[in-house]
Structure formats: structure tokens, C-alpha cells
Amino acid sequence: MGITIKDVAKLANVAPSTVSRVIANNPRISEKTKEKVREAMRELGYHPNFIARSLANQSTQVLGLITPGSTDVFFQNPFFPTVLRGISEAAHEKQYAVQLTTGQTDEEIYEGVVQMVQGGRVDGVVLLYSRVEDRVLQYLRERHFPFVMIGKPYEFVEEITHVDNDNFRAAKDVTEYLLGLGHERIAFIGGNRELVVTVERLLGYEKALSDAGIALKEEYILYEEFLKEGGQEAVCELLALEEPPTALVVIDDLMTLGVLNTLSEVKVKVPTDISVVSFNNVLFAEMASPGITSVDINIFDLGYQAGKSIIQKVENPTEPTKRIIVPYNIVCRESCSKI
Amino acid sequence: MGITIKDVAKLANVAPSTVSRVIANNPRISEKTKEKVREAMRELGYHPNFIARSLANQSTQVLGLITPGSTDVFFQNPFFPTVLRGISEAAHEKQYAVQLTTGQTDEEIYEGVVQMVQGGRVDGVVLLYSRVEDRVLQYLRERHFPFVMIGKPYEFVEEITHVDNDNFRAAKDVTEYLLGLGHERIAFIGGNRELVVTVERLLGYEKALSDAGIALKEEYILYEEFLKEGGQEAVCELLALEEPPTALVVIDDLMTLGVLNTLSEVKVKVPTDISVVSFNNVLFAEMASPGITSVDINIFDLGYQAGKSIIQKVENPTEPTKRIIVPYNIVCRESCSKI
DNA sequence: TTGTACGCGTTATCAA
DNA sequence: TTGATAACGCGTACAA
Numbered sequence: 129m130g131i132t133i134k135d136v137a138k139l140a141n142v143a144p145s146t147v148s149r150v151i152a153n154n155p156r157i158s159e160k161t162k163e164k165v166r167e168a169m170r171e172l173g174y175h176p177n178f179i180a181r182s183l184a185n186q187s188t189q190v191l192g193l194i195t196p197g198s199t200d201v202f203f204q205n206p207f208f209p210t211v212l213r214g215i216s217e218a219a220h221e222k223q224y225a226v227q228l229t230t231g232q233t234d235e236e237i238y239e240g241v242v243q244m245v246q247g248g249r250v251d252g253v254v255l256l257y258s259r260v261e262d263r264v265l266q267y268l269r270e271r272h273f274p275f276v277m278i279g280k281p282y283e284f285v286e287e288i289t290h291v292d293n294d295n296f297r298a299a300k301d302v303t304e305y306l307l308g309l310g311h312e313r314i315a316f317i318g319g320n321r322e323l324v325v326t327v328e329r330l331l332g333y334e335k336a337l338s339d340a341g342i343a344l345k346e347e348y349i350l351y352e353e354f355l356k357e358g359g360q361e362a363v364c365e366l367l368a369l370e371e372p373p374t375a376l377v378v379i380d381d382l383m384t385l386g387v388l389n390t391l392s393e394v395k396v397k398v399p400t401d402i403s404v405v406s407f408n409n410v411l412f413a414e415m416a417s418p419g420i421t422s423v424d425i426n427i428f429d430l431g432y433q434a435g436k437s438i439i440q441k442v443e444n445p446t447e448p449t450k451r452i453i454v455p456y457n458i459v460c461r462e463s464c465s466k467i
Numbered sequence: 468m469g470i471t472i473k474d475v476a477k478l479a480n481v482a483p484s485t486v487s488r489v490i491a492n493n494p495r496i497s498e499k500t501k502e503k504v505r506e507a508m509r510e511l512g513y514h515p516n517f518i519a520r521s522l523a524n525q526s527t528q529v530l531g532l533i534t535p536g537s538t539d540v541f542f543q544n545p546f547f548p549t550v551l552r553g554i555s556e557a558a559h560e561k562q563y564a565v566q567l568t569t570g571q572t573d574e575e576i577y578e579g580v581v582q583m584v585q586g587g588r589v590d591g592v593v594l595l596y597s598r599v600e601d602r603v604l605q606y607l608r609e610r611h612f613p614f615v616m617i618g619k620p621y622e623f624v625e626e627i628t629h630v631d632n633d634n635f636r637a638a639k640d641v642t643e644y645l646l647g648l649g650h651e652r653i654a655f656i657g658g659n660r661e662l663v664v665t666v667e668r669l670l671g672y673e674k675a676l677s678d679a680g681i682a683l684k685e686e687y688i689l690y691e692e693f694l695k696e697g698g699q700e701a702v703c704e705l706l707a708l709e710e711p712p713t714a715l716v717v718i719d720d721l722m723t724l725g726v727l728n729t730l731s732e733v734k735v736k737v738p739t740d741i742s743v744v745s746f747n748n749v750l751f752a753e754m755a756s757p758g759i760t761s762v763d764i765n766i767f768d769l770g771y772q773a774g775k776s777i778i779q780k781v782e783n784p785t786e787p788t789k790r791i792i793v794p795y796n797i798v799c800r801e802s803c804s805k806i
Numbered sequence: 807t808t809g810t811a812c813g814c815g816t817t818a819t820c821a822a
Numbered sequence: 823t824t825g826a827t828a829a830c831g832c833g834t835a836c837a838a
Contacts, residue, residue: 130585132831143809148833156807175585179527180831182518183814190566199555203548204750212567213542220569220579225588227529227566228551230559240559246469246514248815249564356754385754392756411543412751415695415724417731471815482825487817495823519815522830587831810837815830822825 131174140168151176182248190225191215191438192250194241194264196257197234201354205382206410207427211256211278214431222439224251238263245273252442254434258282258290258324274445276438278430280324289441291434291452293425295325298456299332299377302405302423305458306375307340310467311403315348315373317362317387319380326351326379329407333377348373352383359386367394374467375403381413384420388463399465409459419461429454470513479507490515521587529564530554530777531589533580533603535596536573540693544721545749546766550595550617553770561778563590577602584612591781593773597621597629597663613784615777617769619663628780630773630791632764634664637795638671638716641744641762644797645714646679649806650742654687654712656701656726658719665690665718668746672716687712691722698725706733713806714742720752723759727802738804748798758800768793 133151137144142161149157150165168174182188193215195202202208219226227250231237241264244250251274255265258279268275269284277290306314316333318326334344347369352358359378363386366372378384384406391398398404398418406413409424433452441447472490476483481500488496489504507513521527532554534541541547558565566589568579580603583589590613594604597618607614608623616629645653655672657665673683686708691697698717702725705711717723723745730737737743737757745752748763772791780786 130587130831134831144832145810145834146808149808152833158807161808175581177831178582178586178588179518179521180587180814181833183522183816184831184833186814188518200552203552204545206543206545209542209548213539216538216567216569217571220571220575224569225566225583226569227564228555230555230563230565232556232559236559242514243517244564247517248469248519249517356750385751389754411695412724412754415728415751417756469815473815483815484817484826485824487815488824491817497823500823516815519830520817522814522832523816523818525830808838810835812833812835814832817829819828820826822823 130177131172132177133174135172136165136168136174139172140165186248187442188249188251189223190227190250191219191435191442192227192229192241192244192253194229194237194253194255196259197232197237199232199237202257205354205380206412207380207408208256210410210427211431211434214428214433215254215435216431218432218435218439224439234263238267241267245271252276252438254278254438258292259320260322260324260327274438274441276434276441278434280328282324285451287449289437289447289450291430291437291454293430293454293456295328296332296335298407298423298425298458299329300336301332302421302458303333303336303377304340306377306403306405306464307336307342309375309403309464311375312342313345313348313371313373314375314377315350315366317359317376317378317383318349318351319354319358319383321351329377329379354380354382356382356386356389359383359388360390363387363390363394367396373402375464376405378404378406381406381408381410381420381422384422385412385416388416388418388420399463403464403467405458405464413459414461418463421461421463422459423456424459425456426454469516470511471516472513474511475504475507475513478511479504525587526781527588527590528562529566529589530558530774530781531566531568531580531583531592533568533576533592533594535598536571536576538571538576541596544693544719545751546719546747547595549749549766550770550773553767553772554593554774555770557771557774557778563778573602577606580606584610591615591777593617593777597631598659599661599663599666613777613780615773615780617773619667621663624790626788628776628786628789630769630776630793632769632793632795634667635671635674637746637762637764637797638668639675640671641760641797642672642675642716643679645716645742645744645803646675646681648714648742648803650714651681652684652687652710652712653681653714653716654689654705656698656715656717656722657688657690658693658697658722660690668716668718693719693722695721695725695728698722698727699729702726702729702733706735712741714803715744717743717745720745720747720749720759720761723761724751724755727755727757727759738802742803742806744797744803752798753800757802760800760802761798762795763798764795765793
């Protein structure tokens with residue numbers, strides 16, 4: 129079908145291997161033949177066949193991205209396109225292509241990863257999430273397949289290259305910010321408790337409270353799905369309490385949107401009646417009314433660093449384990465006030 | 468490195484070709500040897516190598532997705548993850564993998580497509596947008612490379628398989644809806660005018676007005692970027708008019724978010740002072756306050772159908788050109804009222 | 807500096 | 823029903 133190295137070789141009157149070397153810009157080829165070969169390539173409109181190259185090289189120049197099961201939820205969150213853009217940019221810089229897993233359920237995704245990996249479709253993968261006892265992670269570790277993770281590993285922190293924020297501190301910071309405003313009844317609305325990010329932020333929240341000498345209340349700690357519906361449910365539960373909180377730490381802007389919605393429905397005013405801080409600072413943190421005070425975790429950078437790291441690892445297998453902490457900063461808007 | 472067909476063959480005491488046939492479930496192999504081979508595969512944990520298979524087959528089982536240049540804008544819109552999910556699901560059903568282009572600028576994307584296509588990385592591609600005089604489209608057509616498009620082709624409508632809504636009618640419908648509410652001064656806020664979707668919806672808007680005997684006003688037709696900032700700018704311009712509109716047709720929910728924001732800043736009330744209808748019905752059409760009356764274009768289905776179509780085309784090159792029209796429906800919320 | 811020959815892991819054709 | 827053997831397009835030792 130397509131133009132191959134042989135066609136070029138014939139036209140340029142050289143051996144196929146010479147053409148191959150010209151493509152690789154091998155210094156041991158004379159400038160003269162290089163030019164001759166390049167001319168032939170141009171004339172024929174030659175483009176190297178990646179598949180054949182991959183087979184010969186045992187390397188594909190493709191990165192695999194692994195989303196958590198329940199892709200529908202994950203994709204809905206603006207977090208996803210933003211990390212994707214970050215990874216994509218890093219990939220582009222180094223001429224890597226990017227492939228996605230396609231399953232919906234955990235099982236499908238797992239199968240997809242096995243196919244990607246064992247099928248030799250990708251040189252390395254990036255895990256877009258971190259959860260407790262993850263089968264995919266375990267598999268990748270067992271096979272010693274190159275990967276990096278976005279988020280903090282649940283186990284083997286020292287052995288897994290990962291890109292993360294200091295979520296513990298971030299959560300501690302925002303909780304202290306609320307404490308500083310005079311709040312004492314502060315609730316925490318987390319996501320799925322199997323996600324490490326939930327755990328880390330919860331720990332930060334708890335630390336801030338205990339440092340301040342405030343007892344933790346079990347009924348102030350909720351875990352919901354990473355959706356606006358999650359936020360809605362949480363609010364209902366909290367408002368039903370006999371001593372409802374005066375401030376909320378919500379783990380994700382999307383959930384916060386649900387929170388704000390429900391609050392406005394039941395005529396609870398933000399921030400006068402209740403203060404809210406959130407995480408991720410995606411687009412609608414700004415667009416919501418009131419604007420949401422949110423921790424900007426630099427999602428793009430998370431992706432970009434992860435992309436760079438996995439490529440380094442692929443190209444240099446002896447690359448040491450790394451932990452990259454991306455800075456965060458709190459963006460204050462109108463969702464908090466003194467008590 | 469990995470386990471190959473040869474290892475399996477050796478263990479099962481058959482020829483490599485036999486193993487290959489077992490994998491393909493070739494009916495001319497006896498059940499007995501099939502079982503023997505499968506046992507060996509299990510024992511060794513064999514997984515077929517896609518790269519080798521691709522080379523032999525001249526087919527990769529990979530679909531390429533092509534985003535428009537200015538990926539940053541495109542990715543911000545919830546439209547993207549949703550189509551992606553649709554395509555992804557179709558791909559998964561047929562065991563296809565999905566690869567993304569990675570460039571930012573038009574030029575980079577174009578180069579990426581050429582690499583994908585000529586490099587033999589993908590069997591077919593889906594264009595996630597439709598614009599006037601698109602270089603990528605032209606390239607794909609010239610090479611007779613299998614592709615489908617989401618949106619209506621600018622040219623050669625009969626020759627390009629595409630998945631689209633009837634945007635003309637949808638825009639006409641919503642405009643007539645506003646007319647029915649008594650509005651006569653209706654403005655249109657479009658996206659980039661090179662995008663076919665902008666053109667189609669504009670035509671629908673114009674038709675509705677002219678059918679109603681209302682003269683078009685040039686100053687009521689604006690083109691902005693597909694971002695909330697676009698919506699903001701548009702509003703400023705419109706409000707500066709000596710006869711500002713009483714209703715707006717906005718081409719995208721994200722822009723509408725900007726519109727609402729700006730309106731609320733300048734204390735113009737929706738829907739009492741001005742009515743707004745929008746398109747796409749993404750998550751925050753519902754979450755905005757007031758809720759946005761928006762045309763649900765079934766984004767997921769757009770993607771799913773496109774995925775199915777490109778796979779059909781790849782697997783059967785003689786497949787006739789198709790045009791798939793995905794139905795839409797108007798979701799009424801609180802952003803419109805009688806004048 | 808360049809050419810020859812083989813291997814990468816499959817599939818497919820042709821014999822047996 | 824199965825086994826040799828030749829592709830698929832490229833990279834690379836080894837030879838020249």
C-alpha cells in the first residue's frame with residue numbers, strides 16, 4: 129500500500145538500511161547520500177510506518193492513560209479534560225501519542241490495561257487516580273511496567289513515582305482558614321473513601337481541628353459520590369442534624385455546586401448562614417454564585433508533570449523513583465465569612 | 468521479553484501457525500488441539516502482541532480522535548468529555564482502542580493527523596468538529612482515508628459520513644419559541660463563524676425571524692469565542708445598543724454562563740428583563756441560576772454513533788456514505804418569560 | 807561509508 | 823487437520 133523504505137531506497141539507489149539510517153540521522157552517512165535519500169523521500173511522500181518501527185524497536189512511543197472505573201463520573205468532572213491537556217502537552221513535546229482506556233466498569237478497565245500492556249500497545253501508562261488496594265496498580269507493579277500515578281499512592285509511597293499536591297496541608301490550611309473566621313462546627317464532605325485524595329484531605333481537616341482543640345464529630349464527616357448529586361445529599365443530611373455545621377469543607381467543586389444548589393433551595397444563605405470552601409478551582413468555582421473559595425491545585429501541571437515523568441521513565445528505565453509535589457494556592461471568593 | 472506464540476507452540480507441541488489459528492478460533496483446528504493450545508496459553512500467561520498482529524494484518528484496531536486547534540478551548544467545554552465517552556463506548560464494544568491527537572495549534576494537529584494516518588497508527592479517525600475549509604478534512608479526503616465527522620460538513624455533504632443534529636431546525640425552533648413569548652428583538656450570539664455549527668444555527672435563527680416578518684438587524688448578530696468570556700463580551704456589546712434585545716439565542720451553554728454572569732453584574736434580571744435560550748444542555752445549564760432553557764443535543768449519542776460509524780466503515784470499506792441525525796429536544800427551565 | 811542478512815511476533819498461503 | 827515458509831516494514835549487527 130503505502131510508500132516503504134524500499135521504494136525510497138530504490139529511487140535513491142541505495143540499500144534500505146541506508147534509508148533507515150538517514151531517517152535516524154546516523155552520523156556515519158555522508159551528507160551527500162543523506163540529501164539524495166531525503167530528496168527521494170520528499171518525492172515519494174514517504175512517511176515511516178510506526179507499527180513496523182515499533183515491532184523492530186520494541187517501543188511504541190505511545191502512552192496509556194488509565195481512568196478509574198465509573199468513567200462517566202470521572203469524565204463529568206472538569207478535572208479530567210484539564211489533566212488530559214497537561215499530559216497531552218508533555219506527550220506532544222516528546223512526540224508521544226496518547227491512548228485512553230475505554231471500559232466503564234473496574235473489570236473492563238482492568239482488562240483494557242492488561243491488553244494495552246501485554247499487547248505491547250504502550251510504552252508506559254499514567255494512572256489518573258489513586259485508590260486503596262487497586263488491582264490495576266498491583267498488576268503494573270508485579271509486571272514492573274513503567275507507570276506514574278497522579279495522586280499519592282496508598283502503599284509503597286517510596287517506590288512509586290507520583291505527582292501530587294500536598295493534600296494534607298491544603299486541607300489543613302483551609303480548615304484553619306475557617307477556624308480563623310471563628311467557625312467551630314465545621315463539616316467535611318468527602319468523595320469516595322477509597323480514593324486516597326479523600327483520605328488525605330480528611331486527615332488534614334482532622335489535624336486542623338484537633339490542633340485547635342476541637343473534638344471531631346462523626347456526624348460531620350460524610351462521603352459522597354464525586355457529583356453534584358453527592359453534594360446535594362450531603363447537605364440534606366447535615367441540615368437535618370440537631371446542631372448543623374456553620375462551615376463546610378467540600379472535597380470537589382462539582383460537589384460544591386450541588387451543595388450550593390441545595391442550600392439555596394432551602395433558603396440557607398452562603399456565606400451569611402454557612403461558609404463553604406472547596407477544592408480544585410475548576411471553571412465553575414468562579415462562575416457559581418456566590419463564587420466559591422477553592423484550593424487551586426494546578427490540575428494542568430499535575431498532568432504535565434506526570435506526562436514528563438512517565439516519558440523519562442520509559443526512556444531511562446533506571447530513572448529513580450520520584451515524588452513531584454505541585455504547589456497549590458487558595459483562591460478566596462465569596463463563599464466564606466466570619467461567624 | 469514477553470511470551471510469544473512460539474513459546475506456546477513449543478509447550479503445546481504444535482507449530483506456531485497452529486497457535487495462531489487457535490487464537491483466531493479457526494474451525495479447521497480440532498477441538499482437541501485447541502484445548503491443548505489454550506491450556507498452554509493459560510499456563511504461560513500468553514497475550515497476543517498487537518503490534519505484530521497489526522503489522523501482519525495491516526490493521527491496528529485503533530481509532531484516532533481529532534480535536535480542533537486551540538484544544539484548550541475545546542477541552543474546557545463539557546461537550547468534549549461527553550462525546551469522548553460516547554465514542555469510547557462504541558470503541559469498547561468492538562474492541563477498538565482510542566488515540567488522541569496531541570497538538571495545540573492547527574498546524575500541530577495537522578502534523579499529528581498525518582503521522583497517525585501515514586504512520587499507520589490508526590485504522591480510521593473521527594473529526595470532532597466541522598469547520599469551513601478544513602485542511603485536515605481535505606487531507607483525509609484526498610488520501611481516501613476512512614473517517615467520519617461530528618457535525619455537518621461544509622462541503623460534499625453527500626460524500627462524507629457524518630453524525631449531526633438538525634441544527635438549523637433546532638435554532639429555528641428555539642427562536643420561534645421566543646417569538647411565541649412575544650419577543651421581537653432577539654439577538655444571536657454565535658461561536659467562531661468558521662464553525663459550521665455556528666452557521667447552521669444562525670440560518671435557523673434567521674429563518675424563524677424572516678418567517679415571522681421581522682427584519683434582521685446586523686447589530687444583533689455576534690460571533691464570539693466558545694468560552695464564558697465570549698458570552699461576557701457579547702452582552703456588553705448588546706447592552707450598549709440603543710435598542711438592546713429582549714431575548715438572546717446563545718450557541719453554547721458555556722457562553723451562556725458568561726452571559727448570565729455579566730447580566731447579573733449589571734443588574735439585568737433573567738428572565739424578567741431579558742430571556743435566554745442556549746444549546747447543548749450540559750451539566751451547568753441546570754445548575755446555573757436561573758436554570759437555562761437549553762437544547763439537549765444528545766452529545767453522548769453523537770459520539771456513540773460516530774464511533775459505531777467509523778468502525779463500520781473501517782471494517783467494510785464499501786460501506787455507503789451515511790448521514791445520521793441525532794434528535795434534539797428543548798429543555799425548558801427558568802431563563803425565558805413572556806415579554 | 808554503505809550493503810547484506812536477520813529478527814521483531816503475527817498472519818496467511820501453500821503443501822502435506 | 824496441521825506444518826513449513828513467506829510476508830508485513832523497519833532497525834541493526836556484521837561484513838565489506
